[in-house]
Amino acid sequence: SQTIHQWPATLVQPVGSPLSLECTVEGTSNPNLYWYRQAAGRGLQLLFYSVGIGQISSEVPQNLSASRPQDRQFILSSKKLLLSDSGFYLCAWPGTGDAGELFFGEGSRLTVL
């Protein structure tokens, strides 16, 4: 079966520290993958999406970067976290659909202190 997982589930990091959130998909090959951020009290903001290995599109200029080292792996990173990076990060993929419906991982809650 096709599933999506992300980790860690919860992370508390000091300002200026690095970040790495990982997302993997099982049961499919070379899917489109997406990183969204949900800040407190706000909607979902698309950060990055990837249509294949090494192919990353950035939607919002910011302190974060993404990489796609393998076709089923999508990594969200930062070299130096800011307080404003706090939020709930969600990885998603379209499943077998082709019209934009997305299926999400469990989410990673990041608190920057």
Next chain:
Amino acid sequence: AQKVTQAQTEISVVEKEDVTLDCVYETRDTTYYLFWYKQPPSGELVFLIRRNSFDEQNEISGRYSWNFQKSTSSFNFTITASQVVDSAVYFCALSEAQAGGSYIPTFGRGTSLIVHP
């Protein structure tokens, strides 16, 4: 550019009440898709429904129903006889074709529904 507006930030109801969550969208495309997602307290978003722009038939699934009206650019979601388990944040989303043919959804800010026992 596509845009989704969920004007209701928070709705509070008592169990067994009916509740409607509003969603208004903007798009210049004639082909687009609309979605609703549920985000329970656990945080993971759950896909509920997809509607394409050529199908204005309303849909009912158990206690859930959706009213798509192109004339008012709205895609409202009604929960009949609400239950405590319906408490969640609900997101409306819109996708239209991007360069390269992929569809990437834009989400509204969400409506927090609180159902009291």
